[in-house]
Amino acid sequence: MQNEKLFFSRFVYNGEFINRACLKEPFERNGFIYASDARIMVRVEKCLCEDSYNHQGGPEKLPSFPAPESNYKLDLKELIEVLKSIPQYETVAVSGKEAECDECEGRGEVEWTYEDSNGEEHFDYFDCPICDGKGKVKTKEYEREERAIAINGTSFNAGLLQTIAEAMNDIGLSYSVIAYQAKDSRPMLIQLKKGIDVIIMPCIGVEPCRELHLKQE
Ligand SMILES: [Zn+2]
Structure with a gap:
């Protein structure tokens, strides 16, 4: 061959x-x-x-x-x-399961880790910045x-x-x-x-x- x-x-x-x-x-x-x-x-x-x-x-x-x-x-x-x-590469409209935000996996919130002035680690949940907390997006690349x-x-x-x-x-x-x-x-x-x-x-x-x-x- x-x-x-x-x-x-x-x-x-x-x-x-x-x-x-x-x-x-x-x-x-x-x-x-x-x-x-x-x-x-x-x-x-x-x-x-x-x-x-x-x-x-x-x-x-x-x-x-x-x-x-x-x-x-x-x-x-x-x-x-x-x-x-x-x-x-192409940006396309998405719907249904495909419209789930990849960043937060559709949950609408993301976990952030940060260090305070004493060097201690904390984490907290915030609205996902990619989908604005909605868990869904309208387009994806x-x-x-x-x-x-x-x-x-x-x-x-x-x-x-x-x-x-x-x-x-x-x-x-x-x-x-x-x-x-x-x-x-x-x-x-x-x-x-x-x-x-x-x-x-x-x-x-x-x-x-x-x-x-x-x-x-
Ligand atoms: Zn998201």
Whole structure:
């Protein structure tokens, strides 16, 4: 597989959570090489890989990949165009759960710590300065990676769809196939090519800013 290291590096976990440390590297299991950041997972048949991978790595339990049942064409150019059409930063109107103030987590008050003249620490609650004590805001500034794109009516995180686009580009694919559309809390299955599958969970309750309508082949 061309650009194998780069390809797997797109999917591994790069954060600080200790309980996800087992996801920092790709790992081998049952004839496949897996890589995941706990939001997206790729599985590649071992025979397509040149490097060798850790047999002991990865979480104890792996999510199951749904059986293929559809054949929607996901075109790389089309996906990149949609991603590029979203501004890197944009201030948008928010409502419902999304309108909860991030600063005070919707509580309307924030805890302040201060030191008095004797050097003693005190803390007190004040109205949140971001939402003026309301707990809700009318607009938020979002990065492109935080937005959602609907694929045939279901929202997916734009940052993860960008990961898929980059990974397709790494291994020289101009299109891939959505073989299972997310439903009933099951993930979407994308067959990048024969032997290389990706699963990605939808983002529930996030209003999509763009839509992709794909056709069956
Ligand atoms: Zn607030």
